[in-house]
Amino acid sequence: xxxxxxxxxxxxxxxxxxxxxxxxxxxxxxxxxxxxxxxxxxxxxxxxxxxxxxxxxxxxxxxxxxxxxxxxxxxxxxxxxxxxxxxxxxxxxxxxxxxxxxxxxxxxxxxxxxxxxxxxxxxxxxxxxxxxxxxxxxxxxxxxxxxxxxxxxxxxxxxxxxxxxxxx
Numbered sequence: 474x475x476x477x478x479x480x481x482x483x484x485x486x487x488x489x490x491x492x493x494x495x496x497x498x499x500x501x502x503x504x505x506x507x508x509x510x511x512x513x514x515x516x517x518x519x520x521x522x523x524x525x526x527x528x529x530x531x532x533x534x535x536x537x538x539x540x541x542x543x544x545x546x547x548x549x550x551x552x553x554x555x556x557x558x559x560x561x562x563x564x565x566x567x568x569x570x571x572x573x574x575x576x577x578x579x580x581x582x583x584x585x586x587x588x589x590x591x592x593x594x595x596x597x598x599x600x601x602x603x604x605x606x607x608x609x610x611x612x613x614x615x616x617x618x619x620x621x622x623x624x625x626x627x628x629x630x631x632x633x634x635x636x637x638x639x640x641x
Contacts, residue, residue: 487552488530491594492539494518497531500593504572505554505565505600528554541595551589551597560632562586562602567633569600579624583610584617586624 491497494515501507507520510527516534519527529552542548556562566588569576577597578589587601610618 486528486530487549488532489549489552489592489594489596490536490539491531491533491592491596492536493593494531494533496593500574501529501531504568504574506568536594549596551599553587553599553601556600556602559586559602559629560634562588562600563629563632564634565600566626566630570630576626579626579629581620581622581624583620583622586629588624 489497494517498509498518498520501520502509507522507529508524510519510521510524512518517530517532520529520531521527556565569588569590574590576588576590580587580589583604585601585603587599590598590600592598610620612618
């Protein structure tokens, strides 16, 4: 086995093929709230949180007017967008509810809490926050003991700032 990767390495950004740039922007910018850093006409856009050059790239270079990959094919399962804390994940849930975006699922994994959904192009999206490492569940030997349990969406939504129109 080779030496472990440097622990400072992280995922810089994700670049998604989309069928309609404006529709994708309506979701990632309009619903989730990412800032548009640069737009290249109707071909591509680069979005970020906090002024970074881009966390999400969207393009139509090979996919304009296309459909999502067929079930049973390889490709990206989902992209995970990590929120800094539970309150900001709650705000993301409020945004989804307000926009009428359905969830595919929601889970408490012990190490994190996550919301699962599809963007307008059918790409899998996970919105999540990590619990502090010292709170992660562990087995007696110290290895992680991740789980998949139900996430109480009502309790999460109650933590969101602002009104939760249409919640229920």
